[in-house]
Amino acid sequence: MSNNYRADFPILQRTTNEKRLVYLDNGATTQKPLSVIRAVEQYYHAFNANPHRGAYELSVKATEIYENTRDKVREFLGAAKSSEIIFTKNATESLNLVAYSYGMNFIQAGDEIVLSIAEHHSNLVPWQQVAKAKGAVLKYLYVSDDGTLPEAELEQKITAKTRLVAITHVSNVLGIINPIKRITELAHAVGAVVVVDGAQSVPHLPVNVQDLDADFFVFSGHKMLAPMGIGVLYGKEELLEAMPPFLFGGDMIEYVEEQETTFAPLPAKFEAGTQNVGGAMGLSAAIDYLQAIGLPAIEEAEKDLVRYAIAELRKLPYITLYGCGDFVDKTGVISFNVQDIHPHDVSSILDADGIAIRAGHHCAHPLMKYLGVNATCRASLYFYNTRSDIDALVESLSRVRGVLGYGLK
Known part of the structure; x- marks a missing residue:
């Protein structure tokens, strides 16, 4: 560097x-910096294999790269456990996972979902679909002339009927940093969970999910120097444990019988199919680069x-x-x-x-x-x-x- x-x-x-x-x-x-480009090249040149599936050297190495990256992301975000880190292909998939696995199962008719008017479609359209399917109500937090969220909006819109708040950490249009700690405080006081879109914050400022007290937090690797095709969902363990899988197939199962299946524990439960290990190695290199600065x-x-x-x-x-x-x-x-x-x-x-x-x-x-x-x-x-x-x-x-x-x- x-x-x-x-x-x-x-x-x-x-x-x-x-x-x-x-x-x-x-x-x-x-x-992408040269160090990230070379890391991805090195993976496909020297380590390419299917993780978690083989007992041979290449597969073991691919698994090691993948799981070491998971632990690096845990540390990078300040999460408590590596099992709370789920790899996806981007923030959009992460948000959809939460919407369909948590929202469709825990949001009920008459519940209120609170969003800001400044949400990216990825953190808005999935919640529209949940609200339509479950009979829930969408409420919007409106920004002031300078793009910030007024305290009055937060206090008036987050109520006893609120079951979920979906909020961007940083607006992709205005660049405004929202008061996530205040929002989680208000939401948790009424028993609501908070989903934070961190796609525009993680690359640009220090983030600690435990300090923010976010229930779910998502980001995309490609917005922070990493390759496209690798994203992250952080979720509190007790919430992830209660949620059913989003995708079904290989590597997310424990046992499969003709009529029944039991699922693997976290984080594998949400990582069906062959994962993007090359992208994970690139994400690891990107985190190294950012942390060096x-x-x-x-x-x-x-x-x-x-x-x-x-x-x-x-x-x-x-x-x-x-x-x-x-x-x-x-x-x-x-x-x-x-x-x-x-x-x-x-x-x-x-x-x-x-x-x-x-x-x-x-x-x-x-x-x-x-x-x-x-x-x-x-x-x-x-x-x-x-x-x-x-x-x-x-x-x-x-x-x-x-x-x-x-x-x-």
């Missing part, structure tokens, strides 16, 4: 449209970068920013619009300058409607971004309106 983090990422050395690549779509997926250092570096970015963007009078009122509770996700220009056009024009941002609804239709827009531009930062990346973004944005024949104001 070098002090110039950008140098550790091969893809960031390339050009796009004959320009230096300025990658600002880290909220969608992060790039330090999550507190990453968090502070991003806060400095987002302060700079917002200050520079505010110099452009035709830019509208969303959720940028409080730097203390915000990560490096910046949503904005350019006056008169559709976000897709903005993204295309920036791409010609080698700048990659996201444009659209960001899998958050209800939030877009609440904000009164159809779409936004989103620049999402990571620790390998620099102020020169921000300068390139702002310079390119200063030309966008002119490209489409508008004045600068």
Whole structure:
């Protein structure tokens, strides 16, 4: 690892449209350092075998890699037991597992499920399906003008009827960090469980699930330097024990008779079929890389970068920013619009300058409607971004309106 983090990422050395690549779509997926790429390559080059199934050397090694990664994730999240760590393919699958294994079995007619209006569809649509199937009621927490959740919303919406709160730790549109400890306190006081979508928090700031007192916590590896196809569900042991399996098949069974099956103990109960050991080895390498820098250092570096970015963007009078009122509770996700220009056009024009941002609804239709827009531009930062990346973004944005024949104001 070098002090110039950008140098550790091969893809960031390339050009796009004959320009230096300025990658600002880290909220969608992060790039991979060479150490992660080599770890995945090493697995398939030297260790590839089916875990848990063979008594031969390669299978034993694959099992060791897989289970050692599980314990590393346990430590990374501050979980009590490795059996509370379930591997999935991404945060979406993790949330669906909770919705269908917990929600469909423990939510009843008339129960209330509380969500924030800022949820990603992955933490919203599954709960819609649970509510429809079980006759439950969805209630939404609405954000204030600066994107934060008012205390009054929490106190008024989390009631004796609440059985589950599904909440993003960090909004993928606004970058706002939600008060998870306060939410778990209120939810647990009325006997509700809390499902936390940590896809946008785990890569960017220190997380301890026991300190947060989350009942379930999910994240995707590919948003924190790891390969695509590996995700994590953390769940408190007593809840996971009470839940039926989500998928059925090999490796999640204990005994199978012609008419009956008994299931394996945690965590195998929720890990049917051949698992992504190569992805797990990549996730292990990604955790090593992040911990070598330090999550507190990453968090502070991003806060400095987002302060700079917002200050520079505010110099452009035709830019509208969303959720940028409080730097203390915000990560490096910046949503904005350019006056008169559709976000897709903005993204295309920036791409010609080698700048990659996201444009659209960001899998958050209800939030877009609440904000009164159809779409936004989103620049999402990571620790390998620099102020020169921000300068390139702002310079390119200063030309966008002119490209489409508008004045600068």
